[in-house]
Amino acid sequence: MEVTIDNLESYLAKTYGGFASEHGVSLAENNLFMKLVEEIGEVAEVINRKTGRKADDGTDLNGELGKELCDVIHYAVAIAAVNGLDLNSIIIEKDRAASIKYNHKINLEDFILNRVR
Ligand SMILES: [Mg+2]
Secondary structure: OOOOHHHHHHHHHHHHHHHHHHHOHHHHHHHHHHHHHHHHHHHHHHHHHHOOOOOOOOOOHHHHHHHHHHHHHHHHHHHHHHOOOOHHHHHHHHHHHHHHHOOOOOOHHHHHHHOOO
């Protein structure tokens, strides 16, 4: 099964939309933002252990990194979801603008349209 931004955002809108409508978008957004920052700190913690800045306790650090990055994506997409943003379109537009600004040979939309599976 392939997870898409659209599916993840719809799912998280259902997950957090009730809280947002009950307590207000700004409170939901604030809570989700605090969770996002907390998860970014957890990514930093794993990277510090991977790079030797902190002691490695023998855990699967790549596995841990994947899980913490997943948490970061979860809360970032959740903030978009409770604000009703169309993250899929925004990602395409942002990448198109960046590809022009930085003279990339290809943009995300062209990559997806021409991708051979
Ligand atoms: Mg975490």
